[in-house]
Amino acid sequence: MNRNKKLLIFVVEDNLIYQQLIAKQLDSLSYAIQFFTQGEECINALKVSLPDVIVLDNSLAGTMSGLETLKVIRALHPDLYVVLFSTDKALDTLENYSNYGSFVYLEKNITAFARLKDKVFFSEVFSSKV
Amino acid sequence: MEYTAKIKVLEDKLALERKARKAAEAALRRKEENSKGLSPVVGKKVSSPKRLTEIEAQQRLLEANTIIEETAKAKKIFLENMSHEIRIPMHGILGIAGLLAKTSLSERQHNYLKLIKDATSNLLVIVNDVLDLEKIVNGKLKLERIPFKIVDKISITVQSFIYQAEEKGLGVIFQNAIPGDLVVLGDPFRLSQVLNNILSNALKFTEQGSIIITTSLQFAASDVLVIECTVKDTGVGMSPQILNGVFESTIQRNSTILRKYGGKGLGLNICKNLLKLQDGSLSIQSQENQGSTVTFKVPFSISEEKIPEIELPMEINYLGLGKRKVLVAEEEGLNHFITKHIMESWGFEVDMATGGKQALIMLQRDQYDLVLLDIQMTEMDGIAATRRIRRMKDADKASIPIIGLTTQGLKNDHELYLSAGMSDYLSKPFSEAKLFQVITRNLIHNKTNSINMETNKAYQSEPIPYPVLYDLSMINEVSGGDEDFVKKMVALFIETVPQNLKELNSYMDLGDWDMVSKMAHKLKSTIDSMGIHSLNQDVRTVEHTAKKKESLENIPSLVHNINIIIMQCIKQLDAAIMQPVR
Numbered sequence: 143m144n145r146n147k148k149l150l151i152f153v154v155e156d157n158l159i160y161q162q163l164i165a166k167q168l169d170s171l172s173y174a175i176q177f178f179t180q181g182e183e184c185i186n187a188l189k190v191s192l193p194d195v196i197v198l199d200n201s202l203a204g205t206m207s208g209l210e211t212l213k214v215i216r217a218l219h220p221d222l223y224v225v226l227f228s229t230d231k232a233l234d235t236l237e238n239y240s241n242y243g244s245f246v247y248l249e250k251n252i253t254a255f256a257r258l259k260d261k262v263f264f265s266e267v268f269s270s271k272v
Numbered sequence: 273m274e275y276t277a278k279i280k281v282l283e284d285k286l287a288l289e290r291k292a293r294k295a296a297e298a299a300l301r302r303k304e305e306n307s308k309g310l311s312p313v314v315g316k317k318v319s320s321p322k323r324l325t326e327i328e329a330q331q332r333l334l335e336a337n338t339i340i341e342e343t344a345k346a347k348k349i350f351l352e353n354m355s356h357e358i359r360i361p362m363h364g365i366l367g368i369a370g371l372l373a374k375t376s377l378s379e380r381q382h383n384y385l386k387l388i389k390d391a392t393s394n395l396l397v398i399v400n401d402v403l404d405l406e407k408i409v410n411g412k413l414k415l416e417r418i419p420f421k422i423v424d425k426i427s428i429t430v431q432s433f434i435y436q437a438e439e440k441g442l443g444v445i446f447q448n449a450i451p452g453d454l455v456v457l458g459d460p461f462r463l464s465q466v467l468n469n470i471l472s473n474a475l476k477f478t479e480q481g482s483i484i485i486t487t488s489l490q491f492a493a494s495d496v497l498v499i500e501c502t503v504k505d506t507g508v509g510m511s512p513q514i515l516n517g518v519f520e521s522t523i524q525r526n527s528t529i530l531r532k533y534g535g536k537g538l539g540l541n542i543c544k545n546l547l548k549l550q551d552g553s554l555s556i557q558s559q560e561n562q563g564s565t566v567t568f569k570v571p572f573s574i575s576e577e578k579i580p581e582i583e584l585p586m587e588i589n590y591l592g593l594g595k596r597k598v599l600v601a602e603e604e605g606l607n608h609f610i611t612k613h614i615m616e617s618w619g620f621e622v623d624m625a626t627g628g629k630q631a632l633i634m635l636q637r638d639q640y641d642l643v644l645l646d647i648q649m650t651e652m653d654g655i656a657a658t659r660r661i662r663r664m665k666d667a668d669k670a671s672i673p674i675i676g677l678t679t680q681g682l683k684n685d686h687e688l689y690l691s692a693g694m695s696d697y698l699s700k701p702f703s704e705a706k707l708f709q710v711i712t713r714n715l716i717h718n719k720t721n722s723i724n725m726e727t728n729k730a731y732q733s734e735p736i737p738y739p740v741l742y743d744l745s746m747i748n749e750v751s752g753g754d755e756d757f758v759k760k761m762v763a764l765f766i767e768t769v770p771q772n773l774k775e776l777n778s779y780m781d782l783g784d785w786d787m788v789s790k791m792a793h794k795l796k797s798t799i800d801s802m803g804i805h806s807l808n809q810d811v812r813t814v815e816h817t818a819k820k821k822e823s824l825e826n827i828p829s830l831v832h833n834i835n836i837i838i839m840q841c842i843k844q845l846d847a848a849i850m851q852p853v854r
Contacts, residue, residue, distance in 0.1 A: 156794070157794070157797035157798060157801065159764055159765060159797070159801045160801055162760065163746070163801065166750050166754075166757055167750050201793055201797070229796070229797065232453065234451045234452050234453075235451050235453060236451045238451075239449075239451060244449055244488070246449070250800065251690070251746075252671065252745050252749055253671070253695065253749075255749060255750045264445050
């Protein structure tokens with residue numbers, strides 16, 4: 143499945159172990175994975191480059207939660223493909239969608255990492271970069 | 273078949289009456305022009321011969337009307353009975369064909385049988401469609417208005433379809449952006465009927481490539497939202513002429529399409545009508561050889577009700593998952609028999625274990641797609657069995673979907689099952705539909721895991737005196753057999769976690785509860801990723817209570833426990849992973 147190693151992926155995750163797990167999982171999909179531990183860092187980076195996908199944890203270092211970061215991302219890029227990858231359960235609620243913006247929700251558990259890879263892989267289909 | 277004759281007779285009568293009525297109307301008009309001030313009253317006897325003709329005319333009018341109504345009624349009854357009479361033998365054909373398929377057949381015979389089944393299924397669909405179209409056109413179709421969970425309904429419809437598509441070698445992507453807990457008021461049956469129709473078409477006309485299903489929602493007003501669903505395929509597509517003809521309601525047009533593609537031409541027409549009835553819309557974009565994209569939208573009002581999973585047995589195709597091999601560990605008894613019996617009727621192969629221990633032995637020996645474990649078993653309960661399974665040396669087997677069968681419905685227990693490593697749970701008593709639903713959603717997940725599985729080597733070769741406090745399932749899963757990667761992760765844990773503990777302890781000593789909560793939050797991720805299940809609850813409790821500044825007196829003992837277990841884990845990991853080098 144080494145279709146397109148040109149995907150630029152941003153991963154916003156403050157736990158080092160999870161960072162490594164995600165990197166390993168997405169390794170075959172992309173040469174370019176940038177890691178951030180805070181929402182603020184990710185937002186700053188967005189001013190410089192536009193990723194194909196953002197994998198976003200909800201609990202981050204810094205002052206912003208994943209959802210709050212998402213809100214700012216959406217203001218800049220309404221169509222950017224974002225996967226909210228979190229141990230928090232049931233984040234895919236009406237309230238969250240209307241308060242923060244749309245996202246693809248994936249709960250962190252044993253089977254989640256393989257699914258993360260699929261979701262990122264298919265992000266090409268929805269990529270706002272044409 | 274007496275109905276055809278009856279209708280013919282009535283139609284003839286009707287033709288005669290129409291003729292008579294026309295003549296009567298003409299006569300009436302002439303009368304009205306000639307006689308002023310005279311109002312003809314039906315049924316009253318009048319002496320004048322002129323009046324008699326008028327009255328006769330009125331009466332004939334009434335009779336003609338009655339006959340028209342009777343004809344329409346007869347037609348309706350005819351259709352309903354016809355479809356009923358056709359459906360019964362067709363279900364018979366399908367049922368026997370199913371039994372025949374289980375006998376030993378040559379490949380050619382299997383193919384013929386498949387064709388018979390396909391043709392019969394198609395015919396059934398057409399019969400249903402004809403009846404529906406009739407109802408819609410006459411405005412007789414009643415829409416339900418019940419609360420239901422949209423995502424559940426759509427998921428069930430899509431999942432059984434995914435299996436058929438994969439059998440055909442097509443890729444399927446289901447991208448859902450509708451919240452899982454959204455409950456709306458509407459007609460779930462018609463929604464899935466529309467979706468089914470569209471998916472069937474996509475499947476029928478696509479030989480290679482993929483089918484992408486996306487759902488999303490928009491808000492129309494504060495309590496009304498619009499669900500949008502798109503099905504995009506890489507199939508044969510439609511030329512402009514066909515595209516135009518697709519919505520034609522005349523049977524002649526549709527039979528051209530039917531003949532050319534062998535498809536269910538009525539389908540899309542029904543969809544459009546059904547959607548119109550629900551104030552929705554349908555649009556198609558298509559290019560020959562480039563595939564088609566069908567988009568439909570339906571408005572719904574939001575329901576305040578919170579429903580637990582709704583079962584809709586009529587919609588489920590229990591044969592839709594194909595042949596799977598399942599292990600059930602349940603203590604002997606009626607339930608034991610029923611569960612096995614139900615799944616066998618779906619075409620599954622079911623093995624029974626009478627307890628946790630036996631289940632483990634059987635899992636080692638054979639290859640299964642899924643395990644059902646009763647939580648309460650005497651010598652080894654479901655939770656203990658789950659933990660043992662997740663620690664199995666064979667990574668494939670260790671990650672098998674495990675569904676816990678529970679009799680209690682308490683929330684806390686659910687956390688326990690999931691943290692023990694179960695993939696899902698189901699509370700007894702459960703219906704066939706519910707069992708199917710839970711199995712379906714866990715089986716599909718497993719398909720995606722298979723890409724990472726390679727033959728695994730033993731990671732825990734050293735005998736450890738204490739029960740193993742960590743669980744490397746998640747890390748093993750991601751590593752795909754890469755031992756070095758696993759070692760790297762463990763090393764990372766051993767290096768970084770002591771510092772986290774130190775900070776947690778310091779903040780607690782200082783009484784800085786906000787920071788205690790933050791540190792616990794940080795540790796939570798690490799504990800989860802390393803599968804230290806026994807600390808699952810504790811670290812969350814500390815995070816929560818420290819933040820809320822409640823029950824602060826309990827925190828020190830919890831933190832103490834966290835320290836002990838983590839240090840113990842470090843020791844165990846060091847011995848098991850870091851040291852053995854040969």
